Amino acid sequence: MKRRDIIQKIGFSALFACMAANILFLGGIIFFVAARGLGALSWEFLTQAPRDSMTAGGVAPAIVGTFYLTLGAILFALPLGVACAVYLTEYSPKGWIVNVLRISINNLAGVPSVVFGLFGLTVFVKYAGFGVSILSGSLTLGILALPVIISASQEALTAVPQSIREASLALGATQWGTIRKVVLPASLPGILTGVILSVGRVAGETAPILFTAAAFYLKGYPRSIFSEVMALPYHIYALMTEGTHPEIQTRIAYGSSLLLLGLVLSVSMLAIFIRARQRKTYNA
Amino acid sequence: MHNMNIAEPPPSLASGPVAVNVNSLGEADVFGAEPKISARGVNFYYGAKRALNGINIDFTPRRVTAIIGPSGCGKSTFIRLLNRMHELVPGSRLEGEILLDGLDILSPACDAAELRKRVGMVFQKPNPFPKSVFENVAYGLEVNGFTERNLIEEKVIDSLKKAALWGEIKDRLRDSALGLSGGQQQRLCIARCLAVSPEVILFDEPCASLDPISTAKIEELILELKRDYTIVIVTHNMQQAARVSDQTAFFLMGDLVETGRTDRIFKAPRDKRTEDYITGRFG
Numbered sequence: 001m002k003r004r005d006i007i008q009k010i011g012f013s014a015l016f017a018c019m020a021a022n023i024l025f026l027g028g029i030i031f032f033v034a035a036r037g038l039g040a041l042s043w044e045f046l047t048q049a050p051r052d053s054m055t056a057g058g059v060a061p062a063i064v065g066t067f068y069l070t071l072g073a074i075l076f077a078l079p080l081g082v083a084c085a086v087y088l089t090e091y092s093p094k095g096w097i098v099n100v101l102r103i104s105i106n107n108l109a110g111v112p113s114v115v116f117g118l119f120g121l122t123v124f125v126k127y128a129g130f131g132v133s134i135l136s137g138s139l140t141l142g143i144l145a146l147p148v149i150i151s152a153s154q155e156a157l158t159a160v161p162q163s164i165r166e167a168s169l170a171l172g173a174t175q176w177g178t179i180r181k182v183v184l185p186a187s188l189p190g191i192l193t194g195v196i197l198s199v200g201r202v203a204g205e206t207a208p209i210l211f212t213a214a215a216f217y218l219k220g221y222p223r224s225i226f227s228e229v230m231a232l233p234y235h236i237y238a239l240m241t242e243g244t245h246p247e248i249q250t251r252i253a254y255g256s257s258l259l260l261l262g263l264v265l266s267v268s269m270l271a272i273f274i275r276a277r278q279r280k281t282y283n284a
Numbered sequence: 285m286h287n288m289n290i291a292e293p294p295p296s297l298a299s300g301p302v303a304v305n306v307n308s309l310g311e312a313d314v315f316g317a318e319p320k321i322s323a324r325g326v327n328f329y330y331g332a333k334r335a336l337n338g339i340n341i342d343f344t345p346r347r348v349t350a351i352i353g354p355s356g357c358g359k360s361t362f363i364r365l366l367n368r369m370h371e372l373v374p375g376s377r378l379e380g381e382i383l384l385d386g387l388d389i390l391s392p393a394c395d396a397a398e399l400r401k402r403v404g405m406v407f408q409k410p411n412p413f414p415k416s417v418f419e420n421v422a423y424g425l426e427v428n429g430f431t432e433r434n435l436i437e438e439k440v441i442d443s444l445k446k447a448a449l450w451g452e453i454k455d456r457l458r459d460s461a462l463g464l465s466g467g468q469q470q471r472l473c474i475a476r477c478l479a480v481s482p483e484v485i486l487f488d489e490p491c492a493s494l495d496p497i498s499t500a501k502i503e504e505l506i507l508e509l510k511r512d513y514t515i516v517i518v519t520h521n522m523q524q525a526a527r528v529s530d531q532t533a534f535f536l537m538g539d540l541v542e543t544g545r546t547d548r549i550f551k552a553p554r555d556k557r558t559e560d561y562i563t564g565r566f567g
Contacts, residue, residue: 094374163411169471170367171424171480172401181427186414 033257040255049219055248059256061218065229066263067136069213070203072138073145074195080142081149082184082191088150089157090179097177102154109147114207116144132152135225137213144208145198152194156187156277185278192275196268203264204231216242232260319383320345321366321403326380328361330373335361337538339380343484343531348506348515350529350546354566357535359518360408363486366516367403368396384484401428404482408489410469412461412476417453419491420461420472423444424480439479445476448505467498474505485509487517491524513541520556522562526550534558 001009040204044058051057092098120140130136160183168178184191206214214234222229239253319342328336336358343349351359365382366371368389382389389399401424412420421440430436440457444450449471453464461472470490477485487506491499506515506528519525525532526546533543534555542549542558553559560566 093444161411163409164413166369166372166407167413167476168423168427169372169397170369170400170405170407171427171476172397173424173427175396177427181423182413225467 011256030261031154033254033261035088037254037256037258038252040251041208041258045252045255046259048265050217050245053243053245054217054252055204055245056241056257059230059232059235059252061221062230062232062235063259063263064218064221065214066203066233066260067233067267068134068229069137069224070199070267072134072139072225074199074200076139076142077145077149077198078195081146082153082159082196084146085150085153085157086179086184089154090175090183105147105150109151112207113144113205114210117208117211120208125212131226132211132213132228133226134213134229137209137229137231138225140208140212141202141205143206145202148198148201149191149194153187153191154198156190156194156201159190160186160192170178188278191273196271196275199267199271200264203267204233204260206237207230209234232256232263236260297329303513310354313556314387314445316372317344318542319343320385321516322381322383323362323365324381324383326362326365326382327376328358328365328370328379329377331375332350335538336365341540341543343514343516345514346510346512347530348510348517348528349531349533350525351518351533351535352520352525353535354561355520356537358538362535363488363516363518364405364482367400367405369400369405383421391458402479402482403484403486404477405486405488406470406473406477406490407493410473410493412464412469412472414462416458417461417464417472418457421476421479424476428480440475441496443475443479444472446509447479448501448508449475451479462464465498466502467494470494470498470502471500471505474502478509481514484514484516487515487519489518489520491519491521499524536561 039172042058046058046063047060048058050059087189088098088101092101117140120136120143124130124136125132125140128136130139164182164186165178168182169175173181209231214231215228216230216234216238217231218228235251236256237251239256243249290477321343323341326336326339327334339362341349351363353359361370365378366389368526369428370376370378378390382397384402388394388405413423415423418440421443422436425436425439430439441450442451449468450469453472456463461469464472474485474490491502494502503524506517509515510530517525517528529546531543532546532549534541534549534553534557536557542555544554549558550562
């Protein structure tokens with residue numbers, strides 16, 4: 001075997017090892033959570049509110065709460081983020097101001113989530129007067145998701161070939177018409193990738209909802225967007241740090257974790273489904 | 285014909301279909317008619333770099349004008365001025381006058397989108413939208429305010445027929461346009477352009493990425509279309525210019541060196557540089 005073939009073999013093996021390590025971690029997490037959490041799952045667990053100081057009953061209000069918070073965050077962040085990305089890639093004059101904006105947006109993604117929580121407390125809960133509510137929590141989580149959605153959308157928009165923009169303009173379409181009817185549909189799969197990533201991040205965050213939306217324990221379901229809610233991540237946190245029956249609580253916490261994974265996956269599946277359909281329609 | 289070697293001497297051109305083409309014109313025809321488009325003293329700059337120097341040229345209605353010249357001579361730059369696609373290039377600047385039916389297309393009163401409906405364009409690489417065949421052709425109609433489905437359908441079919449594509453793809457209207465061959469994609473782009481009923485069609489090296497058979501089909505189509513449209517075609521293929529055009533313009537380093545009837549340019553070029561180029565001495 002020639003030297004360069006050996007080098008190539010070593011290179012590929014190293015890459016394979018990295019990939020395998022990733023799968024191992026990912027598989028490990030799912031296996032560990034499933035092994036400990038499956039026992040807690042039951043129809044009651046999915047449909048009932050907690051009872052007896054959270055040692056019995058289910059986590060239904062927390063499932064509903066996380067679902068609302070995630071949905072609210074995406075409903076807020078998706079249009080705003082896509083609009084921002086469209087402005088930055090399609091309309092804004094190229095120059096240092098846009099570059100500074102871009103860097104700022106990327107830095108926003110690195111801000112610790114508890115800082116977003118404090119911001120949400122000050123602005124949405126107190127200043128805007130939304131109180132501790134689904135609305136405040138969704139808006140806070142939405143801001144957290146914005147940089148991810150903006151970056152993914154920008155990348156998706158930039159990847160649309162200039163040639164099809166020209167084709168549209170050459171047919172007498174306006175710039176806005178071109179963006180709406182050609183550029184956005186073509187970049188939708190990439191934008192949805194950003195949504196999928198954000199859903200996972202948003203659904204799992206605890207710190208941003210700590211002061212803005214989450215309640216330790218509620219008997220019933222939220223009545224409006226101004227209601228406090230239980231949420232799975234915060235519920236898990238509470239189960240592991242408070243209470244007097246650590247063994248039972250740990251089991252419920254793992255059950256809740258498994259549910260959270262399932263919830264993120266099912267919301268993501270929706271985006272994945274739309275993305276797959278879009279790709280099928282638009283590509284050969 | 286399309287296999288012809290670039291270096292082949294020009295006299296052979298006179299015996300091909302070109303001769304028929306040229307003879308079909310009256311002697312004064314090309315320059316006798318009122319021009320569809322006129323460029324007057326056009327200078328163009330990319331930033332500080334000057335790309336076109338004082339171009340003056342007329343395009344006759346229902347004739348094909350070929351713009352030839354080596355890479356970087358400004359031929360593509362020039363054709364993109366005629367439907368104001370140059371405005372997409374930041375920092376570019378245009379001086380001079382371009383008239384469409386006597387009206388200045390560069391004046392602020394002229395809307396670029398309106399202009400582009402009248403002056404369509406087919407690009408160097410086929411650039412269908414990532415949509416179905418039908419949607420590709422219907423697109424231009426929709427952005428221009430057509431809403432009635434029956435009318436759109438009728439126009440789509442008509443355009444596909446005019447672009448000599450209907451027979452091949454009539455059962456594939458709902459399929460993605462990206463699944464068509466390169467030549468079919470380019471004819472789809474022509475159909476898309478025809479659907480908005482332009483008066484002028486600009487072809488920017490339409491066969492640059494196509495095989496000889498697809499190229500021959502596009503050329504046939506151009507000869508067909510010139511009955512109804514004023515056509516300007518940029519090409520670096522001199523045989524193509526000779527085959528399809530009535531008038532030829534030779535560009536070199538931003539200058540329009542020579543323009544005239546195609547047979548005259550190829551048989552008796554007046555400028556030494558034109559002669560050198562068409563006989564393959566450079567390029």
